Amino acid sequence: GFDIHAHGDMTVTSSTLSGASIHCEALCQFDSSELVGSAPVDAATTASVSVIDSLITGSRTDEDIVLHDEATIVYTNSQGTGGTTDAWIRLLSERTLTTNIPSGSLDIYDMGWGAADWNDLTDENGNIVLVDQGATNEHKRIVAWMDGDGVEHQEDASITLSISSSWGVFSSTIDAPTTSAGSIEVALPFIDVTAVAPETDVAVANKSVSGMITVENTGAADATSISIWCYEGDDIADTTQMVVSLAAGESKDVPFTWYAYNAGDAALTCKPLLPNALENIADLVVEADGATSPMVAWEYAEEVEEAPLLIWLVAVLGFVALALYAASLRNKEEKEYATYADSDEDGDDAEDEEAEDSEETDEASTSSIYDLQTEGEAED
Template sequence: MFNEATMRSRRLTIPMLLTLLLIAGPLAQATPPSSGDSATVSSSETWTEDAVMDGHVTVADGATLTVNANITMETGSSITVEEGGQLVITNGGLYSDDLNAGLMVNSMFATLTLNFGDLADDGVLQLKLDHVVDSSSKMNVTYDNTTFNASGEDLVQFNVPLNGTDIVINFDSYYFTPTYVLWAKAIHSGGDTNTLMAQEINASDAPLYWFQSGYDVIGHGDVSVTNGEIEGASIHCASLCKFDRSTLTGSAPINAENSSTVVVENSSILGSRTDEDIVLHDQASITYENSQGTGGTTDAWIRLLPQRTLSTNIPNGSLDIYDMGWGANDWNDLTDENGDIVLVEAGGTTEHKRIVAWMDGNGVVHQEDASITLSITSSWGTFSQTIDAPTTSHGTIELNLPFVQVTAVEPETSTAVANKSVSGMVTVTNTGTAAASSVNIWCYAGDEVADTTQIVASLGVGETKQVPFTWYAYQAGDETLNCKPLLPSALDNIASEVVEPNGATSQTVTWEYVEETEEAPLVIYIVVALGFMVLALVVASQARAQREKEYTNHELPAPTMETDEEGEAAAQPEEDATETASIYDLQDSNEQDD
C-alpha cells in the first residue's frame, strides 16, 4: 500500500517538475539582449528587472512585450514591433545611455533659471555652448548686473551664489547660427562640481533640441506607454502609438505614418530634434489632450504631406496659388500637357509649403487657409475656378467648360440661282457647364470655306439658338453646306472637351443658271421695242415741225418798207429756219422746181 502510494507520488512529481522547468525556462530568458545580439519575442513575455539592453528585439505578430522595468538602451539598439504585435510599457521606461541635447539661446529673450541647491555660499557657474561663437557677432550673456561677451567663446563663466537661490541668466544676441547650451556646471569649494544637463534646466524662450537619438522604437504594430518614460528614442508609428500619463524626453519628433493614430493624454513631450514634437504624415490622426509639448517655437504637432500634386482637365492651364502651407506662400504656375502638376515636391526645403495643419507651442491649432485658381482665356471668354487647396497629397480641379455644337443647317430652299444667294438658319447649342460668348460659326461647301454672312452666337449653359445666314454660290451644281464652330486656338488642347468637331450638314441645294437664261431674250426684246418706239416718236416729231415751217414760208405777206433794224430782225428768222431745215425741206423744194 505504501509502495503504491509512493509510486503514484513520484509519477505525479515528475510531470510537475517538467512543467515547472518549461515555465521557468521562458521566465529566465525574459530579459533584453545585452551583447549586441538580435532576439525575437514570438510569444508574450514581460521584462520585470532593470537591465541594460544592447541589441535588437523584434516583437512578432500576435506577441506582446511588456516592460515593467527601467531599461537602459545602448546607443544603436532597437525594438521593432511587427504588424499584429504589441509593445506595452507600464510603470517602467526606456532610457538612452548617451543623451545629447541643447537649449537654443541665440535669442534676445532667452532666459535660463538654474538652482543647484544649497552647495556653498558661492562658487563658479560655467555654461557650455555647442560651438565657438563667431567673434564678429553679438552674443551677450548677463547674470545680475554682470554681462559676459561670449563672442569668440564656447564657455561662459560667472561668480554666483550656490546657496539654493535661483540663478537667472539672460541672453541678448544678434547671431543667426543656432547656438545651444549643452550643460551648466557649478564649481564650489574643494573643486566639487554639480552638473545640470540641458534637459534638466528650466528655460524660457530657449527651446530644447536633441541632436540625435540613442536608439529606435519602430511600431508597425501597437506601442502603448502608461505611467512610463521614454528618453532619447527615435519613435516611428505605423499603427497605434498611445502615451498616457507618461513623459517623453528627447524622443521627438514622433513620426506617424499615413493612416496611423497617435494618442497623447495627460503626458509631457520635452525636447525635439526638429521644430515639432509630432509629425503626422499625410492622413495620420491624432488625439492630443491635457498634455504639454516642448513649447516655444517648437510646434506640438504638424500635419505634413509627402508632396502636393494636382490633376486638372486643362493642359497648360494657368494656376494662381495663394497662402499655401505654414508659410502662407503665393506663386503662379502652369499645368503640363496632360493637365497635371507637382505643386510642391518632396524635400527639406519645401516642408513649409507641405504643412497643412499644426498646433503651435502654445497649444493653438492652425489650419492652412490656401486657395488655388485654375483658368484659361480664349475668345469665348475666360473660364476659371477657385477651390480650397486640398489638404491631401493629391487633389483635382475640374474646370467648368462650354460644349458647343451645330445641330442643324437649314437653307430655305433646295433650288437656288447661281450668282445669287439663299437664306437659312443654323441651330447652335451649348450643352456644357459654362457659357460661351461670341462663338463664330464657319461653313464649308466641300473642302472650301463657303461664302456666307458672318454667323456669331453667344450661348449660356444649356442654351440653343437659331442664327440666320445668307449663302452665296457662283457656279451651278449640287452643294451641301457644312457648318461647325470655329475653335479658338487657346482651346486647341481641350478641343474634345469644348466642341463637336463635325458640325451639321444641310440638305443638298441645286444651284442653276435657269432663271437668267429665260429672262435674257425678253429683256432684249423689250429694249429693242422701246428703242424703236423712241425713234418713231422722234421722227414723227421732226416731221410735224417741218410741215409747220413750210406752211409759214408759202403764205408770206406783201412786202413793206422796213428800217434797217426791222430788216435785220426779219432776216434772222429766215436764217434760223435755213439752219434748222431738214432733209424733208430740200425734198419739197425740188418737187416745186419740177
C-alpha cells in the same frame, strides 16, 4: 541614443524615454509618460498617435510629433517642448493636382504653414506637382499644426484654375486639398450645331438662299461670341457672318444667307469655330463635326442667257425711237416752211390784182377825158 521602429502597436505607460528616435507604423500610445530628447516622433501615414497626460521636451527639430499625410493623433492634457516648437504638425509627402485643363493657369493663395502665394501652369495633361518632397519647401506641405501654446491651426489656402478664350474666361476656385493628391475641374460649355436648314432645295446660281441653323450649349458654363463657320466640302462657304452667345443649357436658331456661284448640287456643313486657347480640350467643349444641310440644287437662271438679246432689243428700239423723233422734227420744220411760202405767194397775187385795178382805173380815167374832149370838139 537608440531607434525604436514600431511596425506594430507600441504603448508607453507611466514611463520615461530618453534619447530615443521613435518611428511609428501603427498605434503609438504615450500615457502618463515623459519623452526627453526623444522627439520628434515620426508617424507614418498609416500610424495613429495618442498622447495623454504626458510631457514631451527637448525636441531635436521645430516639432515634437510629425504626422505624415493621413496619420491621426489624439493629444489630450499634455505638454510639449513649447515656444517656437510646435506640439505636432501634419506634413504632406507632396501636393499634386489633377485637372481637366491642360496648360491651365493656377493661382495659389495662403498655402502651408507660411501662407505662401504663387502662380503656376498645369502640364499638357492638365496635371501638376504643386509642391514636391524637397526639404526647402516643407512649410508649403504643412497643412495643420498645434503651436507651442497648444493652439490648433489649419491652413486657409485656395487654388483657382482658369482658362481664357474668345468664348469667355472659365474658372473654378477650391479650398486647397489637405491631402497629398487633389483635383479640380472647371465647368465648361459644350457647343454643338445640331441642324442646318436652307429654306429651299432648288436655288439660282449667282444668287442666295436663306435658312436657319440650330446651335445649342449642353455644357455647364455660358459661352459668348461663338462664331459659326460653314463649308461646302472642304472649302469655306460664302455665308453671312454668324455669331451667337449661349447660356448653359440654351439653344438658339440663327438665320443665315448662303451664296453660290456655280450650278450643281451642294450641301452646307456648319460648325463652331473653336478658339485656339481651347484646342487642347476640344473634345470637352465642342462637337467638331457640326451638322450638314440637305442637298441644294443650284441652277443658272434662263434670264441670264437671254440678257444679250434683251440688250440688243433695247438698243434697237432706242435707235428707232430716236430716228422717229428726228423725222418728226424734220417734218415739222418743212411744214412751217411751206406755210410761209404760201403766204408770200398770196401777197404777190394781191399786189398784182391791185396793180391791174389801178391800170383799169387809169384807163377809165383817160377814156373819160378823151371822151369829153371828143364831145367838145364835136360840138365845135
